[in-house]
Amino acid sequence: MLQDSETVADITVVPESEMHAHDTDCDSDQSDDEATGDHNRLPSRILKGEGFLPNSDMQLPNPPDDDPGCSSSVSxxxxxxxxxxxxxxxxxxxxxxHDNLFTTLSLVDEMTLRGYGSCGTMRQTQLHNVPFTAPQTFKKTPRGDAEYLVEAEKLIVRWNDNSVVTVVLNMEREFTETEAKRWNKQKRTMDKVRQPKCIQDYNTHMGGVDLHDQFVSRYRVNIRSKKWWWPCFSWALNSAMVNSWCYYRSWKSGEKDLLSFQRLVAQTLLLRHGTKPSRQGRRSSMAVAITDATRFDNLNHWPCNTGSRYKRYKNCGG
Incomplete structure (x- = not known):
């Protein structure tokens, strides 16, 4: 997720439309080894806070040497x-x-050198020599406990919630805390627990990823194929539809929901690029009683009750 700011070290409050997130599409049941790049094709994305997708790319197991992101200092x-x-x-x-698929200490260092702010969750395997308490031991501490370490330009924070969460960032060097509400199963009430401010910011700004995924999953293309490229292609169609709807909402706020917008797009494409089915057999000699302009004017010509029980078409013989 991205935020505009004059300096990396100074966090400013910006509108939600200017926030971005970086994420990848991985199945929830993938193992760590599978999610680290063993798959040949994973779409990676930059997203804004309202769910708009400005850019995406395919993640390859062995990117070419001329790839813009290739650097000897990062994996x-x-x-x-x-x-x-x-x-x-x-x-x-x-x-x-960015989420823990991408975050490493070397990435944060490289982002600092390039003048970018960086904040992301980390996996335990990426902490290396950071002297934090072992996760199994830290889980036994009271909920809301945290530990942190300031190293060069980085602030590394570990927090005990439902599970152990580790965040690293280069936008702050001072550890601050706020409050969060969590459900207490024993008391069956909502309790207030201490929460690091950086984790609260991360949860807020990564919302664009979840929002885009939610929109895409609502009415995704459900045609299945054995071709390897089909999931990527269908996902691109769904994302393009969500992006178009986000643009539409900024222009006409709340006028159409996503389903109505997709129906409108489909009808427009069929009217503009569709072809009429060819007639089979001999053409009818009867004159057409209703013109195509009347049939397809979208004015809802419904049948009406005229009071008579039987009606016969005037051009029918017999």
């Missing part, structure tokens, strides 16, 4: 973030929020 996952930032021509001073 494949972080290079996807850097590559998308260059392809999207993101200016320095913008803030990225």
């Amino acid at each position: 494949q996952g972080p290079s996807v973030v850097l590559g998308l930032a260059e392809k999207a021509e993101v200016p320095p001073g913008v803030k990225f929020y």
